Amino acid sequence: MAHRVTLIPGDGTGPELTEATRRVLEATGVEFEWDVQPAGEEVMAEHGGNPLPDQTLESIRANGVALKGPITTPVGGGFRSVNVGLRKSLDMYAQVRPCKSYPGVRSRFTDVDLVIIRENTEDLYVGIEYEEGTDDARELVGWIESKGGKLRWRDVGISIKPISVTGTRRIFEFAFDYARRNGRKQVTAVHKANIMKFSDGLWLRVAREVAAENDDIAFNDRIVDNMCMQLVQRPEEYEVLVLPNLYGDVLSDLCAGMIGGLGMAPGANYGDSVAVFEPTHGSAPKYAGQNKANPMAQMLSGMLMLRHLDQTEAAHRLESAISDVIREGSSLTYDMKPTRDDPTAVGTSEVADAIIEKLGVRV
Numbered sequence: 552m553a554h555r556v557t558l559i560p561g562d563g564t565g566p567e568l569t570e571a572t573r574r575v576l577e578a579t580g581v582e583f584e585w586d587v588q589p590a591g592e593e594v595m596a597e598h599g600g601n602p603l604p605d606q607t608l609e610s611i612r613a614n615g616v617a618l619k620g621p622i623t624t625p626v627g628g629g630f631r632s633v634n635v636g637l638r639k640s641l642d643m644y645a646q647v648r649p650c651k652s653y654p655g656v657r658s659r660f661t662d663v664d665l666v667i668i669r670e671n672t673e674d675l676y677v678g679i680e681y682e683e684g685t686d687d688a689r690e691l692v693g694w695i696e697s698k699g700g701k702l703r704w705r706d707v708g709i710s711i712k713p714i715s716v717t718g719t720r721r722i723f724e725f726a727f728d729y730a731r732r733n734g735r736k737q738v739t740a741v742h743k744a745n746i747m748k749f750s751d752g753l754w755l756r757v758a759r760e761v762a763a764e765n766d767d768i769a770f771n772d773r774i775v776d777n778m779c780m781q782l783v784q785r786p787e788e789y790e791v792l793v794l795p796n797l798y799g800d801v802l803s804d805l806c807a808g809m810i811g812g813l814g815m816a817p818g819a820n821y822g823d824s825v826a827v828f829e830p831t832h833g834s835a836p837k838y839a840g841q842n843k844a845n846p847m848a849q850m851l852s853g854m855l856m857l858r859h860l861d862q863t864e865a866a867h868r869l870e871s872a873i874s875d876v877i878r879e880g881s882s883l884t885y886d887m888k889p890t891r892d893d894p895t896a897v898g899t900s901e902v903a904d905a906i907i908e909k910l911g912v913r914v
């Protein structure tokens with residue numbers, strides 16, 4: 552039976568990347584029924600000024616699975632991020648970003664194979680902020696001082712960092728479950744509990760509680776600054792890293808850099824009953840419509856989707872075909888070549904052609 556999947560092409564380079572990915576996914580032999588849905592600035596006018604139409608959310612809820620291209624967030628002008636809006640509306644609390652070295656990728660590192668799990672709904676991303684100089688900020692400063700809090704200066708802007716027991720427990724339960732299902736043996740909690748005792752401290756305490764309930768998987772923890780150093784010195788010692796929202800954002804780009812850059816970094820967002828697969832990178836608007844952007848991250852996100860749909864064998868074949876094309880080194884986009892103006896670089900759709908040819912050999 553065909554898998555019914557919501558397909559959100561997105562904007563910028565999104566439509567060409569998702570089209571290349573749709574082609575390689577279909578070349579695995581798995582059958583799909585694509586439910587193509589709009590989102591982004593370009594569709595706002597048709598949907599009453601809404602860049603994230605209800606029909607798109609309804610489609611993801613009904614199908615449970617979506618493949619999504621990147622979507623631009625224009626700077627300023629009251630346009631909230633569709634990407635953040637989507638994660639919030641569907642309560643997709645877990646963002647999973649596997650970072651794996653493929654032979655042939657140009658990187659300082661050759662032996663990375665770890666997974667970043669980022670809590671997606673709390674922390675400094677909740678958007679509870681008080682602007683410097685406003686009555687609210689002054690009132691809050693007064694309240695803090697009345698409780699014995701000492702501020703070096705009173706002309707402050709304030710961003711709130713909430714981390715809850717409930718949110719922390721569900722992300723660690725997800726992480727241990729993910730580790731078990733994916734044959735991983737160790738989970739590492741990342742934090743700054745030595746400084747933020749009541750937010751990161753809570754995170755570490757609850758992580759330890761959940762670890763004790765899952766003692767078939769090894770558990771350790773690292774302070775975030777030490778974690779950064781460890782990652783560049785001994786990445787092979789880590790398997791699954793679990794981070795609050797902000798550290799997760801920063802370290803997933805660090806790890807993307809370790810495996811060859813944004814063009815190689817796939818991702819997935821999970822809620823209890825939905826999963827949306829999208830690359831780590833954005834819409835790279837300067838390359839839109841030029842058949843230039845690297846489709847690997849979008850395709851590897853599609854490979855993660857195949858695994859999620861229990862199409863394990865097809866996922867394995869697609870990953871091998873991608874890996875072969877990378878190792879051979881000829882059918883790659885500009886960003887994977889020795890220099891950015893390498894004349895042998897091919898376009899987005901030619902990468903898809905090369906992968907489809909490899910899949911054909913194996914079928």
Ligand code: NAD
Nearest residue numbers: 621622623624625634813814831832833834835844845886
């Ligand atoms: P970006 O990821 O689009 O680009 C960063 C750099 O990486 C650019 O030089 C770009 O050309 C390059 N790059 C990105 N993807 C590439 C690819 N597939 N192949 C080759 N090169 C690639 O980040 P940005 O410029 O900060 O953001 C552009 C827009 O995307 C913004 O509006 C941002 O809000 C949005 N964005 C969307 C998502 C998402 O849809 N989940 C994520 C991040 C950023």
